[in-house]
Amino acid sequence: MWTHWRRRSFSINVGLLALLIALIAVFTTLAGTNFLSLGTASAFGYEMPELGVLSLAMMVAMISGGLNLSIVSTANICALTIGSLLTILPAHQTGALWILAIAASIGAGFVVATAIGLVTGYIIAFVGVSPILATLGMMTLLKGLAIGVTRGNIVSGFPEPIVFLGNGTFFGVPMPLLVFLACAIPVAILLTRSPFGLSMAMIGSNERAAHFSGVDTRRVLVKIYVLSSLLACVAGVILMARFNSANASYGGSYLLVTVLACVLGGVDPYGGFGRMTGVVLALAILQVIASAFNVLGLNAFLAIAVWGIVLIMSSAVASRRRR
Secondary structure (H helix, E strand, C coil): CHHHHHHHHHHHHHHHHHHHHHHHHHHHHHHHHHCCCHHHHHHHHHHHHHHHHHHHHHHHHHHCCCCCCCHHHHHHHHHHHHHHHHCCCCCCCCCHHHHHHHHHHHHHHHHHHHHHHHHHHHHHHHHCCCHHHHHHHHHHHHHHHHHHHHCCCCEECCCHHHHHHHHCEECCEEHHHHHHHHHHHHHHHHHHHCHHHHHHHHHHHCHHHHHHCCCCHHHHHHHHHHHHHHHHHHHHHHHHHHHCEECCCCCCCHHHHHHHHHHHCCCCCCCCCCCHHHHHHHHHHHHHHHHHHHHCCCCHHHHHHHHHHHHHHHHHHHHHHHC
16 A cells, blocks of 8 residues: 555656646746746745645645645634734843743644644544534634634734744745744654554545544544644744734635645545645645746736636546546
8 A cells, every 4th residue: 555655646746846847947938037036936935834834734634534624713813822922921022931931822822723623623523523514613613703802903013033933034044934844844754654644544545444444533533633723823823923913814815725735736635645745846836826927917816716727627637536
């Protein structure tokens, strides 16, 4: 089975890499040297990670045969929790206690994410509600709660270390990109080198067969949605750091794009298969399309339309491959 998955992953990655190179060549021809400028590369490093981490959160749910529609709402409510605590702290302070208070505020956001994941996973695994309905309900609940508590207002004015996470660089590399890699590498190892990753794929392929094979499917499902929520919280931290603010409506357009990135990256929409390299290449392709449309001065909504076409085509390919 592992050999089959490696061959499938290699085939998908080669196709995506070829498509990425072709797109870069076409857009470079159309836009000239402006497309390959330092500004485009910098935008790539700052804009892609927030969508990338959300795509990881969607990916782990999709591999198990599910879906997590609440990732954006989870990211926002965690960011609002962290931001509300951070605004209580005195500004422009230093010292170990101040750093500890910032870390505790971020930790509170991850506690909220863990609770959301536990509730969502319990509803899916033990109550038996379908993932799409459970996460849709959780999305509505979280968004309504966030808007109700904040009255739709923006929470802003965070300490410098938080802003640095979203806008700073480390040896010339954007910090959001480093945060994305810090999430992507462990998740990739988890999916391919751990019993938990194998259990996820088995559940996605055939949950009943996985159960009779000795997998505690309900416990694994709960862990999957906790992991998905924690990744969504990381995305929320990146968002609030990049904009130096948090709001209940941030990232609303990202939800369906995460599904697109996963399906385009070779994650089986029916569950059972998915690899990190494919999703990363898919994210690069989507960012190249968006950056090219921006450089060419085209309407940004046209890029979204192109993404929709790509989603339809990649879904058709995945369906044909499954048959």
